[in-house]
Amino acid sequence: MKYHIITLGCQMNQADSERLAGYYKARGFNLAKNEKEADIIIINTCMVKQAVENRLYSMVHNLKKNNPPHHKRAGQARPKIIVTGCFVGAMEREPSGQMKKYMKNRLPGVDEFLSMDEVGFSAHLATLGSGPTQSAKADMSWEPLRKDKKSALLPISNGCNNMCSYCIVPHARGREVSRPFEEIVNEAEDLAKSGYSEITLLGQNVNSYGADLADQLTFPNLLKRIAQIKGLNKINFMSSNPWDFSDELIEIIARNKNINREIHLPVQSGDDEILKKMNRAYTQEEYIKLIKKIREQVAGVSFTTDIIVGFPGETEEQFKNTVDLCKQVNFNIAFISCYSPRPGTLAEKMEDSIEWKEKKRRFHVLDKMINSSHQQKVTK
16 A cells, blocks of 8 residues: 655644655555556645645646546545544534534545544654544654655744734644653654754744643753754754844853854734734834844854735835835744635635735745845855
8 A cells, every 4th residue: 555645834744744654654554656656645734825725726636637547546536535633623623513524525535534643643643632543642653754754844832822813723733732841852862863953842832831731841942952962063043023032032042153154033014003903912122122232142144034925904004114124123934825715714814905916015025035135144
């Protein structure tokens, strides 16, 4: 039996897919070269943006269309298609059941919608209360199947307690759950022994790591411990929220040269009113003050960020405030999104009155100013 995994979305989804691949390998499945020779196709979904959701619809349609009835394996008409990941998480957590009903009607080509728990959830949750059943927890003798042999993704938590008004993650992944401290350290040490020189610590909000642990271990504690592991020459972390970026964390970064000096710090908007509507707990002034504090203490630091343009009600003046902030900070890279309403979020109830054409214009203004100009500097 052969499997094929298609991953949509962020690095956390990529890490989940690596663990999912390890799960299938440990149970005797072979990796298919492509979907054509697969017996099972698993689509690990994201639903942060409408565009990614649309990709899921077209992908399932094409998989069904392009796998003819004479599929050669085990008399199947075609490979079994399983949809998992954030999309299914949101379906399961939507109380009315309307989303589940809608999706099953919209995607008749899907054989099963399964939560990550049911198809071999990530090892980092398998030991916790929100993971698989007790019998499944006892059988976790499998490792993530990583393609990259030098740089590894290492999840430290899952879910999010911050209810940013535009974000579906708390609905898709649930409340934040931290992995046990020593479990993370042990995995990082094993990676170093296996020849990995770079790791990326992952969480929806890495800064709040440990808030749910009885011993109250914090992210700065964890980062300091990971930085002491021999062989790890570069340690990245993402994502982090500005309101949780403590002085202790800044000090740990400054003291450990193997912690990456390019920090990802999502701003989303540079306008105070829009930030408030987004339920982001800082102002433009507070964000810029934090950037200055980090720059004063961490030599050679630079920043990347996330920005949403065209949030409901965003005026041209408010957009210009974002432009002004970006000029002051001078980001290396900005991951810019045109706002699209997500079902179940607070922002979905706000009037999305900005035309898509205008959203794209604002996108291109920032993309040219930040990403294109940075690329020109790099290539010179």
